[in-house]
Amino acid sequence: MTPPPGWYRDPSAPHQERWWDGTAWTGHRRAPEGFGAPVPPPPEPPTVPLTTGGGTGRRQSGGDGRGKAAALTAAAAVLVAAIATGVVLLGEDEDTGTGAHALPTAATSTAPAPRTASPTSSPTAPEPSADGPAVVEDQLNGITFPLRDGWVRPRYVPEHDVMMTTDGTYDCPGDGGVCRHGLVISRTVTATAENSPKALAEQDIEAAADDAYDRDTAGGEPFGGLESHEVVGSGSVAVAGRAGYYVRWRVTTAEGPGGYVQSMVFPSTVGTESPILVRYVFDAGEDGPPLADMDRITEGIRPVGDAGTGGGVGSSIGPSR
Template sequence: MTPPPGWYPDPHGPHLERWWDGTAWTEHRRAPEAPATPPPGGGTGRTKVVALTATGVVLVAAIVTGAVALGGGDGGGTEATTAPTSTVEPSPDSSEPTPEASASEPSADDPAIVEDQLNGITFPLLDGWVLPQYVAQDDVVMTTDGTYDCPGGVGVCRHGLVFSRTVTETDEKSPEALAKADIDAAADDAYDRDALGRELYGGVESHQQVKSGPVAVAGRAGYLVRWRVRTAKGPGGYVQSLVFPSSVGTESPVLVRYVFDAGQDGPPLADMDRITEGIRPFGDADTGGGVGSSIGPPD
């Protein structure tokens, strides 16, 4: 029996999930989401005003086996393809959907997107950006393709990262207040010291605010703050804290952090705005937003 359409472990990359359209594998892939552990307490030299707890979506376990179909002729062969068959048993206390219902089927005509199921939004996956693989930080939704040796002489760095988190440990609901409070921590986390205390860029030397103001995100009234950060080693970069109300659940504020290296190897700074403009609620491709859009009160 052929399994129904859904997300299943990719037979060619077990660390990814791949969309099965009911008859064949498509090219749509995503990283499995797993519960994230809140980082340990403590600071990096600057006061953290907003406490953020990273949470993940618990996906239903599926036991996946493969039926291998091979073809060939005249001594040659074709690539093996695996069709998933699964036995799905939701846990008794889980309200999460089964893999068949976890997402709508991607269309070959639609641009690539990244899903944040917890906050009910999707991000556009622009050229030069990929789903996160082997990334130590929590809540990363996309990175630039490839890595490089960090300017500080230790560790491996990426030219761009985008994070999506839910603000849960504060009663503050104002996107402006939350974005302004988070930007200092965003700069520290990106360019000062990592979780192991290493100065991957030689430490932060200075920063300059280059942009701030209200912004419409997925039809919601949000706020962003952007800094240019200069480091002791390397070209430094840009960080942005974007906050807007979620359109699902209790409408808890959603925090999206952007980290872009400066210099010719960094991603285009305009990608920050393009990604923001492309954020959509699940199932609502027509909801506009982004920098420069008119902003109304939250629903």
Template sequence: MTPPPGWYRDPKHPHLERWWDGTAWTEHRREPAVVGPTPVPAVPGRPPGGEASGRAKVIALTTAGVVLVAAIVTGAFVLRDDGGAEDSTTVTESITPTFAPTSQTPTPTPSESTSEPSADDPAVVEDQLNGITVPLLDGWVRPQYIVDDDVLMSTDGTYDCPGDPGVCRHGLVISRTVTSNDETSPESLAKADISDAADDAYDRDLVGKRPFGGIESHEVVKSGPVAVAGRAGYFVRWRVKTAKGPGGYVQSLAFQSSVGTESPVVVRYVFDAGEDGPPLADMDRITKGIRSSGDANGGGVGSSIGPTD
């Protein structure tokens, strides 16, 4: 009951003719080819250009009614190319609405940087004296209101010490140049420093107070050689138990500096134990990220050198 393809009066522009392809209107229009009686608008189920039979009229009206109801239920409006809305009472237009294709410019995907962090990177802390940079991991900040000038960074925030009154921090990373002796062996330096590192962190502070009530015992957790900033190093890690509080972990990492007189460097790690302390894996992550200042290729745990229990 659909009209055959041909030129019929344009439902939207009655003074023009529009091409009906047998199923839908196309965008082809033209001036009327002949001057004569006004043609009857084309509607599916009604042959264009003449009156339909009684049966055809019934079918046409029924079809138009069904389409009209469907159009009302689905919104009664279709989009125009100009972004507005059009009444769907023109049945032939609402049956198969067309939409202008839209083009979208894809958002450029930012490329990941493969360059090493520099000393100016906000996620890096620089120790200019010893010529190294240390990664500033999440949860760590540059030292604030800390008397010890050797502290490179600390965990964010403070808490009341469980022993003597005072303010404590859950984690510290400290860098020191070894000048007290002529020892150059990283292993000897790390083993000699670990006891002092534990006492300074968990036994007595600079003013003689005991913020954790003193050290009751300790045990060696890990120790072994490790490559630091492209140079051979050695570390010792203790688990310390204190009279008050959960105690913590202390690590001494020794290696040769690559600047100046190349004096040995000892980096101390102080991590509180317990759920409030920083992840113990941060010790290894920080060690792996130590670089010589201005050297993008140095540092990191060596592929053939690793810690031993």
């Protein structure tokens, strides 16, 4: 069994934490438990005192029975804790349909060095303060998204990089399952040495359309399959004070009204780390979110702690690479 998704000590940099997606490491890193705090050491495995026959001391009568009882008691406690953790994890998998299926982030084959992590922990941002604007924070990439009317923080969504969804769900028109009319996804690009926002956005858009409207992770077709697409927009875009690039498709599906998919890439706002990819998935038709929300959300993306650095389509701060 592998450890559940969560933050663990980075085996290549013990002073920071790295996100484990349940099967392998991702490229996401952060300072432990809030910037500047020390990383707590991994928990020690439970030990069971054993009676040995070495040395000059004489083992007292009944000592062997007490050692076996202690060992059995400790083993039973570990088994109960493992079963309880499994029940919690299974309980959180309810209502996992999304209507748009994000690819898992790129990972390596290195196993994690586990530390204590709550099975309910996730990179979802905390609730904003009552007197502040409604935003969702992407702690991994150091940016915030405005939470517009009709949008909510993700609940019961299996992909950890979904930043927000439209409020409510509906029955998918194809193979069944639960769909959502809109998703905004943010992830770090780590699977390629390419760092040009234009090239990365053009490479990602087809995968974004397939994940959203073709087949889900179980091989089903929630919308009866993807039939065609049309490029309805592309070009330079300023995001959080950085020069990026976007590509937008209008897709047609076998069932349902189809939708709009956009891939947008821009340099990281934190140092010179990997580029950031933001995907938008909007259902078409009267039930889908306003298409203008793509641009409004883009204009409202900010570096964490910097409310004055914006952007948007048509903004110019220099050429994208």
